[in-house]
Amino acid sequence: MFSPTQHIAAAVIACSTLLAPHAAFAQVHIETGGLVFDSFYSPRSEYLVSDMNGAATFSLVNAVDRMSYPNMTNYHQDYGSIFQLTAREGYRVTGYSVSGGFYGTHYVGQSPNGSGEPGSASSGAAAWAYASDTPGGASFAYGSHSVSNLNGHSDFRIDSGALDKTGSFYFSFDGYAAGSASPATWYKPGQWWPSRAYSAAEVGLKNPLLLTVYTQAVPEPxxxxxxxxxxxxxxxxxxxxxxxxxxxx
Known part of the structure; x- marks a missing residue:
């Protein structure tokens, strides 16, 4: 589970992406039947996957780039994002869900007879999503998912619960992936260099996130x-x- 310090740090990242210059990054604007989606800081542009029956699904492609195993023995990868969601005139947002999944490989190297220096491996990752009426403001519709020493896959879906939002509000997704590993080492008789059995602590998002926003027409007076x-x-x-x-x- 992420710490309060990590949560605050990710919130700062999310707010800074909204306020910083964006000359080198795309500003994405997508209009659907009942919703307008805006991103402020996108190395790769988010895109609309589907829009039907009051449910618009967007692919959030940048999180997987940042929260992936970087092929290092020790690593800590942070990610923070913020998007503006605006219900079109005559509509309201009734909820959202964000889905994704972590992959991981975890094992500890060991010498054949237990001699020498033992290996080690440790990994962890977390994702949390929430909404706010202003960037950096009080959050609501909060949810999270975390894993440790994952060996396989762990899919997640974070739901907002029932909402009734007209006009604009902000959706944020933050997370991290971290790990460290060291090999077991030992010396064979008559061998001056060490033998090694490598450990692994790999963890990261396996695919782009999918954000689905649900809208409903608002009857006129x-x-x-x-x-x-x-x-x-x-x-x-x-x-x-x-x-x-x-x-x-």
Whole structure:
């Protein structure tokens, strides 16, 4: 699980990406049926995967570039991002989900007979997603997923729960991947150089993240008025029929 210090550091990264100059990076603007998606700091451009039935899915491609095993014995990779989500006029955002998965390889090298210097391996990764009404403001719809010493795959989906957001708000995704490993070493009889059995502590995101945002049309005020008028008319018809039945009964 990530520490409060890591969380604060990632929040700073996310806010700085929003405010920093972006001459070397793309600013992505995507419009869907009920939503507008904007990113501020994208080495690779995010893109729309699908938009149907009030669900728009975006591929967040940059996290996997940063949170991947960098082929080093010791590493700590941080990532922070922030996106503006704006419900189009006549729509509201009712929720979102972000899905992805970690991969990992973890094993500790050992000498054949347990002699010499033992090997070691340790790895950990975490991802957390949340929303806020202003960049760096109070967060809501918070969720997280973490792994340690992963050997295989660990998929995750972080859901916001029910939302009712018109206009704009901000979605953030932060995370890290870290590990360290050292080999077991020993000397064979008559051999002056050490033999080694290497350890592995690999961990990272295995694919781009998928962000799905759910929207719903908001009835206009005159629609409510027409609905209430129709219900009142229907109630009047029912009352008249009841009176007619009672009179003729």
């Amino acid at each position: 005159h629609t409510y008025a027409m609905t209430l008028a129709g219900l009142a008319l229907l109630a009047g018809v029912v009352r008249r029929r009841k009176r007619t039945v009672q009179k003729n009964g």
